[in-house]
Amino acid sequence: MKRPTEPLPFGELIALLALTVSLVAMSTDIMLPGLADIGRDLCVTDINKTQYVVSILFIGFGIGQLLAGPLSDTFGRKPIIYLGFAIFIAGSLLSMLATDFYVMLAGRVLQGLGAAGPRVVPVALIRDGYEGRAMARIMSFIMAVFMLVPALAPVVGQVVIMVAGWRACFALLLAMASIAFVWFSLRQPETLRSKNRRRFTLASLGSGMLEACRIRATVGYTLTAGLVFGAFLSYLATSRQIFQDVYDTGEWFALYFGMAAIALGAGSITSSKLVVRIGMHPLVVYGLVIATLASWAFLTGLLSVTTAPPLWLFMIWLLILFGCRGFVFGNINALAMEPLGHMAGLGAAIIGSVSTLIALSLSVLIGAQFDGTIVPLVVGFAVLDLAALGVIAWTEKGSKS
Numbered sequence: 001m002k003r004p005t006e007p008l009p010f011g012e013l014i015a016l017l018a019l020t021v022s023l024v025a026m027s028t029d030i031m032l033p034g035l036a037d038i039g040r041d042l043c044v045t046d047i048n049k050t051q052y053v054v055s056i057l058f059i060g061f062g063i064g065q066l067l068a069g070p071l072s073d074t075f076g077r078k079p080i081i082y083l084g085f086a087i088f089i090a091g092s093l094l095s096m097l098a099t100d101f102y103v104m105l106a107g108r109v110l111q112g113l114g115a116a117g118p119r120v121v122p123v124a125l126i127r128d129g130y131e132g133r134a135m136a137r138i139m140s141f142i143m144a145v146f147m148l149v150p151a152l153a154p155v156v157g158q159v160v161i162m163v164a165g166w167r168a169c170f171a172l173l174l175a176m177a178s179i180a181f182v183w184f185s186l187r188q189p190e191t192l193r194s195k196n197r198r199r200f201t202l203a204s205l206g207s208g209m210l211e212a213c214r215i216r217a218t219v220g221y222t223l224t225a226g227l228v229f230g231a232f233l234s235y236l237a238t239s240r241q242i243f244q245d246v247y248d249t250g251e252w253f254a255l256y257f258g259m260a261a262i263a264l265g266a267g268s269i270t271s272s273k274l275v276v277r278i279g280m281h282p283l284v285v286y287g288l289v290i291a292t293l294a295s296w297a298f299l300t301g302l303l304s305v306t307t308a309p310p311l312w313l314f315m316i317w318l319l320i321l322f323g324c325r326g327f328v329f330g331n332i333n334a335l336a337m338e339p340l341g342h343m344a345g346l347g348a349a350i351i352g353s354v355s356t357l358i359a360l361s362l363s364v365l366i367g368a369q370f371d372g373t374i375v376p377l378v379v380g381f382a383v384l385d386l387a388a389l390g391v392i393a394w395t396e397k398g399s400k401s
Helices: 010-021 023-029 032-041 047-055 057-075 077-097 101-129 132-164 167-187 202-213 216-246 250-278 280-303 311-367 375-400
Strands: none
Touching (some): 010 167, 023 057, 023 167, 032 047, 032 250, 047 311, 132 167, 216 311, 280 311
C-alpha cells in the first residue's frame, strides 16, 4: 500500500483530527447514563464504586500523556497514534466482554492509556505542518468540536443503552477508534521528518521532571490545574447519581448534563476572545474568585436547610461554575508551560500527566463521600477552588520575590 505523502484538504484534516481527539471525552461521558446498569449487571454492591468506571480511565490517560508526546518526537507521530488506537481498541474489547467489574475497570485503564496518543499527539502533528494563524484556525475548529462532544455524548449513550444495552457503548467506541485508525493510516502523511526526531530516554524524562520541579511557576500552576480539574472530575463521576438519584431527572439527565457542558464551552470561547486584552493570569483569578464565592454562598444556604435545593437553583450554581472553568482550564496550562518553552513537548507531557493524576486522586476522595445529597460535591468545589486561589497566591509571591 502506498504511503500518503500529500497534506490533507483542510476540511478532511479537521474532521479526522476532531474524531481522533474526541475519543477521551466520548469515552468518559458516553458511559454516564449506564453506570447504574453496569453496577447491577456486574454485581457491584457499593453504588459509589460505579464512579470508578469514569475516574479510573484517567489513570491510564495520565500515564499515557507522560509518554505519548516524547515517544512521538522519537518515532514519529503516526506510529504512536497507531499504538494508541490499538491499545484503546483492546481496552474497549476487554470492557465490552467483561463479566467481572474489576476486569471491566482494567479495560478502562487500557482505554485511557490508549486514548492519550490520539489526544496528545495531534497537537504536535498540527504544529509540525502549520504555524501562526493557520495553526490557530485549525486548533479553534478542533477545540469547538471537542467542546461539543461532552454535551452530546450522554445523549448518544442514553440512546445506545435504550436500544442495545451498556455494552453497545463500548462497541461504539471500538468502532469510532477503528474508523479513525483506518482513516488515519490511509490518508494522513507523517509530519515529523527523520532528521528532526529526538532520542527519548528515561534519563531525559527524569531530568525534565527535575527541572520542572525547580520552577515555582510550573509547580504552582500544575498543582492549581490538578485542584481545579479534580473538582471537575468529581462532578463527572457523581453527576449520574446527583441528577437521577437526588433529582430524579430520569431520561432528562443528558439534557441537564449537556447544559453544563455548553456553559463550559461558552466560557472557553469567551476566554479566547478576552485573553489577548486582559491576560491569562487575571482571567484565571477572576474565574476562580467568582466560582469560589458562588460555591461558599451556595454551601452556606445548603447547610441551613434539611432538604435538597430545587433543581433550578442547583443548575444556576453549576452553570456559574462551569462558565468560570472555561476561563481557567486552557489558561492555567499555558501559565504552567510558559517557563518551559525550551522543552515544550516534554513539559506539556509532565504538566498534563501530573495534573491529571492529582485530579484523579481528589475526585475519588470526593466521590466516595457521596451520601445521597449534593453536599460532598459542593464542599469539594468550594474547598478545592479556594485552595487553588491559595496556590496561585503562593506562586505569584515567589515569582515577585
